[in-house]
Amino acid sequence: MPEKNKQKVLAIAxxxxxxxxxxxICNPLETQFDIVxxxxxxxxxxxxxxxxxxxxxxxxxxxxxxxxxxxxxxLWIFIRERxxxxxxxxxxxxxxxxxxxxxxxxxxxxxxxIANVSILSRSARMVIKHADLVITQWQPLSDNKKIIYxxxxx
Amino acid sequence: MIFVAVGTxxxxxxxxxxMDDWANDHEEKVLAxxxxxxxxxxxxxxxxxxxxxxxxxxxxxxxxxxxxAGMGNIISAREQQTPIIVMNRQYKLGEHRNDHQAExxxxxxxxxxxxxxxxxxxxxxxxxxxxxxxxxxxxxxVGSSELSSYLxxxxxxxxx
Numbered sequence: 001m002p003e004k005n006k007q008k009v010l011a012i013a014x015x016x017x018x019x020x021x022x023x024x025i026c027n028p029l030e031t032q033f034d035i036v037x038x039x040x041x042x043x044x045x046x047x048x049x050x051x052x053x054x055x056x057x058x059x060x061x062x063x064x065x066x067x068x069x070x071x072x073x074x075l076w077i078f079i080r081e082r083x084x085x086x087x088x089x090x091x092x093x094x095x096x097x098x099x100x101x102x103x104x105x106x107x108x109x110x111x112x113x114i115a116n117v118s119i120l121s122r123s124a125r126m127v128i129k130h131a132d133l134v135i136t137q138w139q140p141l142s143d144n145k146k147i148i149y150x151x152x153x154x
Numbered sequence: 155m156i157f158v159a160v161g162t163x164x165x166x167x168x169x170x171x172x173m174d175d176w177a178n179d180h181e182e183k184v185l186a187x188x189x190x191x192x193x194x195x196x197x198x199x200x201x202x203x204x205x206x207x208x209x210x211x212x213x214x215x216x217x218x219x220x221x222x223a224g225m226g227n228i229i230s231a232r233e234q235q236t237p238i239i240v241m242n243r244q245y246k247l248g249e250h251r252n253d254h255q256a257e258x259x260x261x262x263x264x265x266x267x268x269x270x271x272x273x274x275x276x277x278x279x280x281x282x283x284x285x286x287x288x289x290x291x292x293x294x295x296v297g298s299s300e301l302s303s304y305l306x307x308x309x310x311x312x313x314x
Contacts, residue, residue, distance in 0.1 A: 009309060017225040024229065028302040033309065085309045107312065109305060114225075117261040133308055135301070148314065151300040154232055154265060154290075 006034040007084040010077065012094045014058070015041045018113060021089045024153040025111055036081055038074075040093065060092045067096065074100055089113055095123040102130050111135040114152055156284075157216035158186035161224050162203060165191035166249060169241050172274045173220060174198050176281055185212055210234060218284050220277070223255040223270075228262060237287035239269040239280045266290040 009029065013022035019039055026035050030051075037051055040058035056073045059066035074097050085107040088094025098108045112124045114137040120128070128134055128146065136142050137152035158173050160166035170188050174195035177184040186200040187209070194200070204212070213219050213227075214234040221227040223242040231238035242256045243249035256272070263270040267290035271277040280287065308314060 007309065020226050020229065024298060025302055025305065028299065029306055032306050087305065107309060109308065111301075111305075115258060115261050117264065132312075133305075133314065135305075137301075148304075150304040151298065153298045153301065154229065 006032070008081055009033045009035050010038055010081060010083040010086045010097070011035050012038040012086060012088040012097050014060075014091045014093060015039060017115060018089045018091060018094075021111070021113060021153050022087070025089070026087060033084075036077075036083070038077060038093070038097075056093055058093070059096070067092075071096055071100060078104070078106070085109060087111065090121055091123045095126050098127040098130050107132045109133045109135070112137065112141075114138075114154060116141070120147070155183045155185060155212075155216050156218055156220060156281075157212040158184060158198070158220045159209070159212075159227060160187065160189050160191070160222045161227070162189060164243065164250065165189045166222050166241075166243055167191045167193040168247065168249065168274075169220070169222065169277075170195055170198075170200075172241075172277055175274075176278060180281075182217070182284075185216075218281070218287055220281075223258045223262060225258070228265070228268060232267065232290050235289045235292060237267050237269065237289050239271055239277065239287075241271045241277055244272075 011022050011026040013019045029035060037053040038056055040056055054077060057066050057070045059070045083106055086097055087109045089111050090113050108131045110124055110127055110131045112120050117138055120141060134147050136147050136149050139149045142149035160169060170186055170191055171193050173184055174197050177197035184198045186198045187204050188200050188202055213230050213236050216236050219231045219236045219238045221238055221240050223240040228238060240262055242259050245253040259270040262268050267288055269280045271280060
């Protein structure tokens with residue numbers, strides 16, 4: 001049950017590994033925050049029945065024509081949900097969300113996928129100037145200033 | 155017991171066939187989840203899909219978990235404290251739409267308790283030394299809760 005006094009957090013990820021990692025990070029936060037999950041293919045993605053999961057269009061660097069419907073859906077979600085913060089593990093939908101809220105008072109937290117061992121993902125590099133916090137899951141990729149390491153999901 | 159699982163999205167006949175060959179030459183019991191695979195093993199007890207509870211029980215009770223290179227199974231192996239050997243689907247063999255599982259082997263192989271194999275030979279080499287395969291240090295699980303509490307604090311206070 002969503003509680004009025006809990007801050008709302010949007011958790012956005014593509015399906016597959018990004019979605020698995022997002023759940024590992026955000027499920028433990030559900031006691032403290034009202035988490036709304038946002039993912040393409042949401043109908044297949046709900047791991048727990050009490051989670052609120054919103055569906056969006058899937059878009060990637062190879063399907064640029066889908067970026068506009070995706071952006072409109074995300075804007076509508078921001079207006080309706082009014083989140084305090086957005087967390088994303090990637091890929092494209094999270095990056096688009098971060099660019100859209102750049103001038104809004106919404107904190108943006110990028111947790112780069114554990115799959116990116118030697119260089120941050122392309123979407124992370126795209127949002128790095130715009131995000132309030134960028135997390136890597138591999139210590140060597142941290143610069144202890146902009147890119148932070150605080151352990152990993154594993 | 156060895157538990158083998160290929161995920162729910164695609165078959166992975168090469169892995170199942172390899173494990174069937176191995177089971178033919180060894181005493182150890184092997185259970186497999188084979189998805190929509192066409193190859194039906196003769197020396198392995200198999201099911202196409204399992205419910206989550208049975209799936210996790212099998213991982214927990216296995217001496218080693220042999221899996222496709224999927225992130226979900228690596229996480230489950232960690233949670234159940236079972237060593238895992240992952241084999242990647244290959245694009246050129248028509249086993250996946252792309253070669254991201256081959257890329258995956260690079261980071262998966264850096265984790266404690268995770269062993270990687272691209273070929274039958276590499277897979278069998280790991281299986282020769284099952285008792286020497288280690289599990290991830292349970293202390294490592296702290297990583298995930300440290301990350302989540304760091305994020306919670308940042309959302310509430312804005313402080314890094």
